[in-house]
Structure formats: structure tokens, C-alpha cells
Amino acid sequence: MCNWVLKNTVLFLVLLMVSCGGMQSNSQTSSTTSPTIEQSNELLLTGAENTKAYLSLLKGKKVGIITNPSGILFASNAENDTLSNGKIITVHQFYQRDETGGFQKYSKSIVDFLLESNINVQKIFAPEHGFRGTADAGEHIVDGKDTKTGLPIISLYGNNKKPKPEQLAGIDIMVFDLQDVGARFYTYISSLHYIMEACAENHIPLLVLDRPNPNGGIVDGPVLEKENTSFVGMHTIPVLHGMTIGEYAQMINGEKWLKDGKQCELTVIPCLNYKRDMEYSLPVRPSPNLPNDQSINLYASLCFFEGTNVSVGRGTDLQFQIYGSPFLKNMPFRFTPQPNLGAKEPMHKGQLCYGEDLSMVKKVSRLELKWLLKAYANTEDKTKFFNDFFTKLAGTKILRQQIEAGLTEEAIRASWKKGLEAFKKIRQPYLLY
Known part of the structure; x- marks a missing residue:
């Protein structure tokens, strides 16, 4: 850190x-x-x-x-x-x-x-x-x-x-x-x-x-x-x-x-x-709920949870370094969101959440889906896991469909390859460094 x-x-x-x-x-x-x-x-x-x-x-x-x-x-x-x-x-x-x-x-x-x-x-x-x-x-x-x-x-x-x-x-x-x-x-x-x-x-x-x-x-x-x-x-x-x-x-x-x-x-x-x-x-911190380097590094991977019933630690001191919900009771880590800076009404306020602590995991060098897939696999009711905001965050309906169909992370990642290659070509002329 x-x-x-x-x-x-x-x-x-x-x-x-x-x-x-x-x-x-x-x-x-x-x-x-x-x-x-x-x-x-x-x-x-x-x-x-x-x-x-x-x-x-x-x-x-x-x-x-x-x-x-x-x-x-x-x-x-x-x-x-x-x-x-x-x-x-x-x-x-x-x-x-x-x-x-x-x-x-x-x-x-x-x-x-x-x-x-x-x-x-x-x-x-x-x-x-x-x-x-x-x-x-x-x-x-x-x-x-x-x-x-x-x-x-x-x-x-x-x-x-x-x-x-x-x-x-x-x-x-x-x-x-x-x-x-x-x-x-x-x-x-x-x-x-x-x-x-x-x-x-x-x-x-x-x-x-x-x-x-x-x-x-x-x-x-x-x-x-x-x-x-x-x-x-x-x-x-x-x-x-x-x-x-x-x-x-x-x-x-x-x-x-x-x-x-x-x-x-x-x-x-x-x-x-x-x-x-x-x-x-x-x-x-660039915004109230990104308090340190770890949260910034994990932000893109964990932000998908904002389109689910899973908290990303808003209302704690470990924003975007933990995740959990009352519906993941077989997961080991526990926290209870309470109002704080940048989260006056955090998701699951006052409720015991079960999940995972990522505050000490090694820095990631790609967009990680493993935590999202793990939470979906462990949630009590999969029909209530996603909300409509998830598609806006993902930018596509396909990601939710892939997760619900049980695709592996690597299979999902393989579907991004063509789009990423095309974007890198568009991006190249505008790079300064």
C-alpha cells in the first residue's frame, strides 16, 4: 500500500x-x-x-x-x-x-x-x-x-x-x-x-x-x-x-x-x-470513495457490483477493497455499512454483509471478473442478483447473459478480444506518452 x-x-x-x-x-x-x-x-x-x-x-x-x-x-x-x-x-x-x-x-x-x-x-x-x-x-x-x-x-x-x-x-x-x-x-x-x-x-x-x-x-x-x-x-x-x-x-x-x-x-x-x-x-483521493491506491486499482473490477445487490464497501473505510451482501452467507468476511464520507445512505446500511476482503491482494494488471463470478455463484437468489444498472456499467447486455449462462472468466474475456484490438488501433494516434 x-x-x-x-x-x-x-x-x-x-x-x-x-x-x-x-x-x-x-x-x-x-x-x-x-x-x-x-x-x-x-x-x-x-x-x-x-x-x-x-x-x-x-x-x-x-x-x-x-x-x-x-x-x-x-x-x-x-x-x-x-x-x-x-x-x-x-x-x-x-x-x-x-x-x-x-x-x-x-x-x-x-x-x-x-x-x-x-x-x-x-x-x-x-x-x-x-x-x-x-x-x-x-x-x-x-x-x-x-x-x-x-x-x-x-x-x-x-x-x-x-x-x-x-x-x-x-x-x-x-x-x-x-x-x-x-x-x-x-x-x-x-x-x-x-x-x-x-x-x-x-x-x-x-x-x-x-x-x-x-x-x-x-x-x-x-x-x-x-x-x-x-x-x-x-x-x-x-x-x-x-x-x-x-x-x-x-x-x-x-x-x-x-x-x-x-x-x-x-x-x-x-x-x-x-x-x-x-x-x-x-x-x-480523486473522489470520496476511492481512498487509496488499492481502491483505485480494484475500482474497474469491483464497480460492476454497483449493478447488483452486492456492496463494494461504501459506508466503510475499505471502499472498493471489499465486497459483500446479506445474501452471501457462506462467504467468510463480514462488515456492516454505516453512513460516512461520500456515503450518506450506503447499500445495506446497518445490515451484516458477508463477502471477501481484497484490501491486501496483489495489484491487478487487467479487469478481473473472478470476484463478480464468485459472488454470483454464492448468492442465495440469482434472480435478484442483477439490476438494470448493470448493463449501463458493462456497456453491453452480453456480459450479464454470459455470467447467467455459466461461462468461465477466460471464455468471457476471449469475447472481448476483437473489440479491444480495434480500439487500440483507434487509440494509437492520440497517445502522448
């Missing part, structure tokens, strides 16, 4: 200047641009921390931003980074000398950083879970005002998933900074789609600050069928897409998945020194 510290920010000083290339056209589409990626040192910087590449693009403009607590910076490669000894360094703008003369790390939200950089932020747009990230999954979020900055907050969840023209009035450029986890049903990429669509329709440029995919390059699972499109699956992709959110934005644009085939004026600010196969530990 990781300790929720961004592993690549343990270095205190980097003495070489980062030189970030200028803007140039990306070959995917005429409406997409990205800065040149220069791997100048070994410290990983997210797109938000790659400040030299985008601050100049925001100066003198009225800015709207979609973000939440996952939009956080621990370092910067801004031009004016200095220490008290006068030496210019490339990162750690957010390190300060402590009373012993050493350096102490602290973090900033992207909103605070932009305001302190004299960027004219006009509005915050909040996705599922809200700007402060405390709302339950699926909970209705209302518009409001951020108590710290006084900025208006526009909710992009519930009935208003796509910004309205009047909500974008006066905005010169939009910034998108959310931490995705690489799964089709994680709704931040759905919010990305609607932001891109609104920007295209209102002729507003969009800047996406890229972040690593904590599930790396894993591409796996059934490909969504168009008739099963929903907010938890908007595009014909597999469950695990193996892309960063910036790469995904380029694919949305390049494949013309927006309404009427529109494309937005898109700029992706890349991560520096990131490789798709490197392990990446998130510094903060």
Missing part, C-alpha cells in the same frame, strides 16, 4: 532548468494543439505543475475552470522559481524554508495557484462530488459560491451536466483539471465530453491540464455498444482505456464524438517526465 505521497516529489532540489517547448500544431486534428514534450529531468510534473507551458496562455483572459480537490499542485516549473540563496531551480515553487533551514512541502489547489498568479478566474465548474469533493456518488449538487475565494460555483452534475451559454458568457478560455482513473464509468471523462461540446458550440478554447493515469496503460473489458450510452459510458471504448485524460480529450476531438461532429479548440498541457508504465500514486 502506498502512503499517499506523490512518489516523484521527494527530491528537494533540482538544479537544472526545465526548458518547455513552445506551442505547435498536433497532427491529430486541425483543432487540437499541444506543447512539445521535453523530458528535461527525472521529476514527474503533472500538466498543472507544467506552469511554464500554460500561464502565458491565460494572462489577460477571463478564465473558467472545471476542477475539484484532485486539481492540486505540489511543484512548478515556472520561470521565476527561486530559493533564498538566489539559485534558480526548476521545481518546488511550493517548498518553503522551515525553521531549521530545510524545506517543507505544501500543496495548492489549481484555483488558488491561478489566482495567486494573477489569472482572472471568473467561475468554477464542479463535476460529480462537487468542488470540495464531499458529495455522494450521484448526489444532486446545487450552484453556490466558494467560501474561500468568493468565486461562483456552477454544478455540472444532476440536470445541468453541460454548461449553458449563459453560464459561459464572458469566459475567454476554459481550463479542465481533474484526476481521472482510467475507467469508462468514472464520470470525469463524461464531464470532459460535455465541457468540450459546450466550448465547441460557444467558440471558447479549452485547455486540458493532463495528469497520469494511475492504472497506466491497461486496456481491457467489453467495449460499449452505442445503444447502452449513458453518463457512466458515453463512448464506444472498453472499461479500461489506458489513456491519460489529455489523450482522451484528443480522442474525443479527433474521432468527432461531440454532438454533430463538432470539434473544440483544444490545447493539452502534457505531464513532464511521465511514462505510461510507471507506477503513479495519487497525492489525494
